[in-house]
Amino acid sequence: MEISIGATIGMCMGMICGILGLWFGRKKARKNRGLDELYSHIWQKTRSYSWYVTLGAIFVLFSLNVLGIELSSAMVLGILLFVHIGSWGIIGIILPINMSGTFPLPLSRVKFGIIVIATSIIVFTIMSIIANNWMFLLFSILPNLIGLFIALTANRKDSE
Structure with missing residues (x-):
């Protein structure tokens, strides 16, 4: 060892x-x-949504296992930890902005941004597992930043 x-x-x-x-x-x-009631409410919701994302990641990892891709327990636990903490942080950024801003972020843009982020992470994680090269995960940084930008910005028409 x-x-x-x-x-x-x-x-x-x-x-x-x-x-x-x-x-x-x-x-x-x-x-x-x-540390008021709004803070407690935001982080309670953030934990809840983060578990939904983690459940999606567990489903994807089980699907990879069914398809015959060998995954070590350390790799699976690392991916799950990364997904859980990462989604907790991203949702923790979006919720306070949405709840304390002068106008709420459009839900369709937030959903689209989260879908872009989740898709890029899933695709590049699968590519790195299949190729056995973790460097493919670095390619997901740009789509993740684009998804975050989409999720956190409002249309100019909506904000006026």
Whole structure:
């Protein structure tokens, strides 16, 4: 069994940085009276929607397994963690903008942006699994940014 020192250090440092970021962020939000009912409602909804996305990813991974593609447990858990945390973060950006903005984002654009993001992640993940090269995931960055831009911007006609 080979132990990867870099991966172990990266995981530990990532966890420490995440916990410190959460702690300092909540401390700053408490100081600015940001931990109110709206905050609780937004992050409760974000967790709920993130689980829906994760269930979709589980379905895709099971489908890949049925098609005969071998997946290691570490790869599956990494993909699920990435999908869950990533969708939690993206939805956590969209909901506060939509709930506290002067005008709500058009739901059709948000849905289309999320579909673009989910499709690019699924397609490039499948390509990287089939090709056995994780570098294909880097190609999903541009479509994900385009999907995020579509989801977070309103039509000029709607905002006037």
